[in-house]
Amino acid sequence: MAAGVRAASSHHGRNFATARFGLALMMLVTPVVAGAAPALAQETPAVEKPAAAKPAAEKPATGAAESADTSANDTAKKPLVIPIVLARQLRDEPLPLSLLDLPPPDLGIAGAELAVKDNNTTGKFMNEKFTLDVIKEANPDKLIKDVVQKVDAGDHFILADVAPDTLLKMADTLANKDALIINYGAPDDRLRQEDCRADVVHTAPSRAMLADALAQYLIWKKWNKWFLVLGPQEKDKLYADALKRAAKRFGAKIVEERKFDYKPGSRRADGGYEQVQKQIPSFTQSAPDYDVLVVADEGNLFGDYLPYRTWDPRPVAGTAGLVAESWHPAIELWGGTQFQNRFKLMADRNMRPLDYNAWLGARMIGEAAFRTKSNKYKDMVAFMKSPKFELAGFKGVGLSLRDWDGQMRQPVLVAAPKLLVSVSPQPGFLHQSTVLDTLGFDKPETKCKAYKQ
Amino acid sequence: MRSKVGFALMLGVVAAVLMPARAAFAYIAFVTNEKDNSVSVIDTDKLEVIKTFKVGQRPRGLVLSKDAKWLIICTSDENLIQVYDTKTYKLVKTLPSGPDPELLTLHPSGNPLYVANENDNLVTVVDINSGKIITDIPVGVEPEGMGMSPDGKVLVNTSETTNMAHFIDTKTHKAFDNVLVDSRPRIARFNHAGTQLWVSSEVGGTVTVINPKDRKIIGKIHFEIPGITKEAIQPVGVQISKDDKIAFVALGPANRVAVVDTATLKVMKYLLVGQRVWHMAFTPDYKLLLTANGTSNDVSVIDVPRLKVIKSITVGRYPWGVVVAPF
Numbered sequence: 001m002a003a004g005v006r007a008a009s010s011h012h013g014r015n016f017a018t019a020r021f022g023l024a025l026m027m028l029v030t031p032v033v034a035g036a037a038p039a040l041a042q043e044t045p046a047v048e049k050p051a052a053a054k055p056a057a058e059k060p061a062t063g064a065a066e067s068a069d070t071s072a073n074d075t076a077k078k079p080l081v082i083p084i085v086l087a088r089q090l091r092d093e094p095l096p097l098s099l100l101d102l103p104p105p106d107l108g109i110a111g112a113e114l115a116v117k118d119n120n121t122t123g124k125f126m127n128e129k130f131t132l133d134v135i136k137e138a139n140p141d142k143l144i145k146d147v148v149q150k151v152d153a154g155d156h157f158i159l160a161d162v163a164p165d166t167l168l169k170m171a172d173t174l175a176n177k178d179a180l181i182i183n184y185g186a187p188d189d190r191l192r193q194e195d196c197r198a199d200v201v202h203t204a205p206s207r208a209m210l211a212d213a214l215a216q217y218l219i220w221k222k223w224n225k226w227f228l229v230l231g232p233q234e235k236d237k238l239y240a241d242a243l244k245r246a247a248k249r250f251g252a253k254i255v256e257e258r259k260f261d262y263k264p265g266s267r268r269a270d271g272g273y274e275q276v277q278k279q280i281p282s283f284t285q286s287a288p289d290y291d292v293l294v295v296a297d298e299g300n301l302f303g304d305y306l307p308y309r310t311w312d313p314r315p316v317a318g319t320a321g322l323v324a325e326s327w328h329p330a331i332e333l334w335g336g337t338q339f340q341n342r343f344k345l346m347a348d349r350n351m352r353p354l355d356y357n358a359w360l361g362a363r364m365i366g367e368a369a370f371r372t373k374s375n376k377y378k379d380m381v382a383f384m385k386s387p388k389f390e391l392a393g394f395k396g397v398g399l400s401l402r403d404w405d406g407q408m409r410q411p412v413l414v415a416a417p418k419l420l421v422s423v424s425p426q427p428g429f430l431h432q433s434t435v436l437d438t439l440g441f442d443k444p445e446t447k448c449k450a451y452k453q
Numbered sequence: 454m455r456s457k458v459g460f461a462l463m464l465g466v467v468a469a470v471l472m473p474a475r476a477a478f479a480y481i482a483f484v485t486n487e488k489d490n491s492v493s494v495i496d497t498d499k500l501e502v503i504k505t506f507k508v509g510q511r512p513r514g515l516v517l518s519k520d521a522k523w524l525i526i527c528t529s530d531e532n533l534i535q536v537y538d539t540k541t542y543k544l545v546k547t548l549p550s551g552p553d554p555e556l557l558t559l560h561p562s563g564n565p566l567y568v569a570n571e572n573d574n575l576v577t578v579v580d581i582n583s584g585k586i587i588t589d590i591p592v593g594v595e596p597e598g599m600g601m602s603p604d605g606k607v608l609v610n611t612s613e614t615t616n617m618a619h620f621i622d623t624k625t626h627k628a629f630d631n632v633l634v635d636s637r638p639r640i641a642r643f644n645h646a647g648t649q650l651w652v653s654s655e656v657g658g659t660v661t662v663i664n665p666k667d668r669k670i671i672g673k674i675h676f677e678i679p680g681i682t683k684e685a686i687q688p689v690g691v692q693i694s695k696d697d698k699i700a701f702v703a704l705g706p707a708n709r710v711a712v713v714d715t716a717t718l719k720v721m722k723y724l725l726v727g728q729r730v731w732h733m734a735f736t737p738d739y740k741l742l743l744t745a746n747g748t749s750n751d752v753s754v755i756d757v758p759r760l761k762v763i764k765s766i767t768v769g770r771y772p773w774g775v776v777v778a779p780f
Contacts, residue, residue, distance in 0.1 A: 118594045118615075121574055121594045121615060122593050122594060122612075122614075122617065125593060125615070125628070125631040335595065341553070342572065370616070370633060371633070390636055392616070392636040396656070396706075397656060397684040398658075398684075434683070434684070435682060435684070
């Protein structure tokens with residue numbers, strides 16, 4: 001799969017090159033023909049790179065009347081600057097099984113970078129400029145200290161991909177400062193529930209949202225009897241809890257629960273399948289009658305061993321097989337193709353859910369700055385949390401923040417490794433205000449006290 | 454083909470007897486089928502497909518040349534524009550565009566062609582006779598909608614992720630004003646008098662009406678349909694009647710076309726059409742409006758004077774855009 005994708009993207013690159021070559025040729029000709037040519041010839045090099053890569057030095061487009069003397073206005077019309085900090089806690093985690101799943105070094109960060117480019121393309125017309133400052137740090141205290149330093153220097157917006165406890169500590173340290181943390185990494189429900197914080201919003205879907213999205217599809221499919229397999233990690237238990245909650249909510253039954261005690265070691269050995277081929281059938285043997293095996297293995301450390309190896313011939317869903325996630329590298333719905341292409345052109349790889357979540361976070365900041373025509377913290381945050389806020393995120397509907405816990409409501413993709421299978425909410429799951437709120441903790445279920453209701 | 458005269462004569466009789474409100478001359482409509490890589494040809498009098506011909510990969514936006522001899526189609530996955538003969542359906546030539554061309558519009562004089570290239574934030578200006586790119590105009594992220602003022606002086610491009618309508622001077626090829634609209638603007642359409650510009654916002658669920666003179670927003674249209682969720686109301690295509698009194702707005706997965714009074718900006722009526730209705734086109738006499746319905750693979754035919762849907766015509770898979778030739 002990866003090879004195919006790479007080939008496709010380089011093919012694309014060639015087309016691009018040809019188009020550009022033609023353009024360059026053209027430019028040589030134009031000065032003679034067109035009256036506006038000198039200006040054009042100067043500006044056209046910007047075309048050589050995707051527009052977003054252009055330095056913000058490009059003149060913002062202004063009214064026709066003003067355009068004649070923009071040079072005189074350049075100093076007077078300094079763009080409003082909106083700095084964004086991205087804080088990433090480096091964690092020592094075992095590598096996932098599949099070569100396709102190995103994390104790229106810029107995971108998540110590339111999504112934020114694309115959003116900042118997108119923001120700056122619009123910013124040219126709005127006279128606003130966005131910057132991204134990336135802090136990568138393993139030590140949570142040092143990371144928080146660095147973030148606080150940025151906030152004290154006047155930055156207000158922090159995109160965070162950190163452990164839940166780090167997030168809480170960071171939020172508490174920043175509690176009395178003008179700072180908004182946008183959590184794009186942690187799916188933990190407690191961060192939206194009992195441990196929620198007023199100045200934290202979440203573009204990452206919560207585990208409850210992911211599990212509900214998957215459950216709705218399984219119910220729609222009438223696969224109501226689930227065999228739950230969970231891994232030994234703490235986050236596996238949390239995802240299993242979310243699956244159990246979803247089963248109860250939507251009427252599925254967990255007929256069996258087994259723990260897969262896996263000792264993570266080297267993710268591969270020469271060979272390696274021989275033992276797995278024997279191990280998985282015996283592990284899944286003698287289960288009561290079930291429709292689908294649901295697996296909770298967030299680290300992808302064993303779940304991908306399950307499909308095609310279960311004792312009974314059953315589909316696998318959860319964190320392997322059919323998965324619920326915020327993004328998929330093959331989705332082309334709702335104008336997604338252009339978005340995927342733009343990302344690939346920039347990052348030279350496929351967009352992953354974490355990249356998408358970070359893109360949403362940085363685009364939220366852009367949208368708030370454009371709509372309020374301001375770079376002031378209070379204006380922007382008030383707008384983001386207001387009913388007027390709506391973000392187009394290539395999901396066919398506008399995305400907005402829940403006013404009871406700061407979670408971004410969004411459709412969730414239900415997908416197989418190569419293609420989208422469905423999008424939840426599923427037809428028939430109804431809600432009095434928006435069907436998107438059938439995913440995750442709804443207003444009557446909230447335990448979040450920090451958000452005033 | 455067949456005898457035009459005899460046909461028209463026969464037609465006149467049929468129209469007089471059966472459907473007085475309908476067109477008395479057969480026009481030919483062309484519909485791009487995005488998934489089939491083909492174009493369906495519809496006889497607008499018989500209201501049936503008379504021919505389907507293969508075109509390049511992923512055909513979407515299309516226009517006719519001023520003399521209606523050429524059908525100009527964005528074949529998006531080939532990163533170019535194909536030109537077909539409207540009588541023989543043969544490929545005449547290809548025109549360059551940037552990557553992933555989607556929508557295009559012609560200058561009222563017949564040349565040049567303006568193309569929105571979603572992948573690189575540019576509007577490309579192409580001379581259709583020489584096949585040369587005249588220039589590229591930098592706009593916002595994911596340019597899409599292309600509206601041309603009736604006098605040809607102003608081109609309005611909408612950018613889907615930047616959420617703006619960019620007003621471009623067709624002489625200088627520069628954006629001279631930018632108006633923020635609701636999320637994911639898809640289409641920009643001037644009325645015939647040039648006094649209103651309509652911009653549809655697919656995700657925002659609204660249509661913004663702008664005064665092209667001062668670029669101030671005249672009003673915003675919201676849509677409410679009983680039994681249809683707010684999320685399913687996604688305005689895309691906009692067409693305005695010949696007398697500028699009525700606008701038609703295609704509402705995507707709401708499967709309806711809204712009929713809007715252009716003076717009050719109030720919705721008068723919703724017409725039920727096929728599924729995921731996007732782009733639309735009038736017959737040259739403005740008596741019929743054809744809508745391309747993406748997910749039901751058909752074209753709905755609206756009788757404009759009576760504001761009624763009179764027929765659904767099955768075409769290829771994922772019909773995207775439609776134009777009607779005056780012959």
